[in-house]
Amino acid sequence: MAKKAILLSFALRAVTVTTYAAGIERTDETTSTDASIRVVQSGTKINEGARFPLVFVGNWQKALASPKVEKMLPIDHKVVWAEGPLVREYRDRDDTDEPSSVLYFSDTTTAIIYRLLGRKRLEVWAIHAGGIDPTEHPNLAEPGSNGMATDELDGEFVVINQHGLRRVIKCRLDDHAPGAPLSECPDFEVIADSFTDQEKNKFKLNSPNDVIVHPIDGSVWFTDPIYGLLEKERFCDEWNCERHGSYLDEKSETGWKGVYRFDRYTKAVDLVARYHRRPNGLAFSPDLKTLWIADSTIGNPSLTSYDIVVPTATLDNFGDGSDGHNYGKDKEEDHDKKNIRTNANHRRLLYIDTKAKEILNSATLGMTLGTTEGLPHLTGGEGVTDGIKIDPDTKYIWTSIPNGVAVINPDSKEVICQILLGINTSNVAFGDKGEVWLTGARGIWRVQKSLATSSISKREEL
Secondary structure, eight states: OOEEOOOOOSTTOOOOEEOTTTTOOOOSSOOEEEOOOEEEETTSOSSTTOSSOOEEEEOGGGTBSSSEEEEOSOTTOOOOBEEEEEEEEOTTOOSTTSOSEEEEEEETTTTEEEEEETTTEEEEEEESTTSSOGGGSTTBSOOSEEEEEEOTTOTTOEEEEETTTTEEEEEOGGGSOTTEEGGGSTTOEEEESEEEOTTOOEEEOSOOOOEEEOTTTOOEEEEEOSGGGOBTTBOOOGGGSTTSSOHHHHHOSSSSOEEEEEOTTTOOEEEEEOOOSSEEEEEEOTTSOEEEEEEOOTTOOEEEEEEEEOOOOOGGGOOOOTTSOOSOOOOOOOOOHHHHHHOGGGOOOOEEOSSOSEEESHHHHTSOTTOOTTSOOOOSOSOOSOOEEEOTTTOOEEEEETTEEEEEETTTTEEEEEEEOSSOEEEEEEOGGGEEEEEEBTEEEEEEBSSOOOOTTOOOOO
């Protein structure tokens, strides 16, 4: 298996990129392998490449059932950079002995979507997940898919961000033929691949990264940084590049790194936030009235919240929002899902205030995330805020940070605890019976929430 070591000199991750899947083709042979669960206790290294042994910082009892982490991938796995974890109900379950859910995740570097079935079987579910054959684009560092989300108004569909073709698509991922290119996924549909401004200028998206779907109006919200444009020979960003500037910014057709909202009815792609330098993960609050955006700017990672606005305007007199402004200024506290879904002529569209509500960063939290007394000082290559999720039970934010994951109370601006793996992490997903899945460099890990209740498709009543 040929391997090519690439120095990851920017702060998102530090992994060894392998070319194992570059030439993978569809096959009828089995592509699954048994996943093995190995429990790692505090004080033990997650793997040989970890910078330090596993450590829990803070009051872990408020967030976790126990101070341990389970390694969920087999020893001989070929996963390089795991991203976009999505837990789905296991529809083909035959009896109670089988798992009730499955985990899908992307490997952005090898362009593969994997399926982990009941923590027992790892399968290559889709290849060419970014929409291109990686062998035809050998210098692209991350040609695969990234974030994935269940369509909240039609649960049969999964929305997927594709780095390779710089677009957002949806399809029936559960019904996909294992090992086939993602383009063959049933009912495959392109949702967004460009943005048109008020002057009718059309711009190619940078590389859609993370994605969520709002259950009130079914709108698809996604971030569009530039990490899908990274080159293997220039795997750096911002000041970490030799010439102290990012070549990635020069590749952007829009000139900004935005957050967009796709309207499933009008098909409009609206720019709702354009002032984040490196927007990455995003999540709705449990009451669905706040949008949180993670910014992965090197040296200044942050989490920013915005009020979600429900305009009273109808489609006939509501602006298209293409310049990033919210035209329906009136806020409305009543989120009447039934009225929105049944009265198409007076459908209320969701936007966000153009000004941020609050910011969580080192200054407002009063600490540096990703390290503690006795651990090495951060050098910039340990990761930043990337994927985020909000626990519907506690309303705590779970976010990737340098060296691991943090659990934060946004109301009190308190860091509840840090799970420091000593490894770059990318994202978080809530699973069944209190499971929390963590993704990152060459790994999938699982911890257990202190509140062992299922979070799949769980929403507060509005």
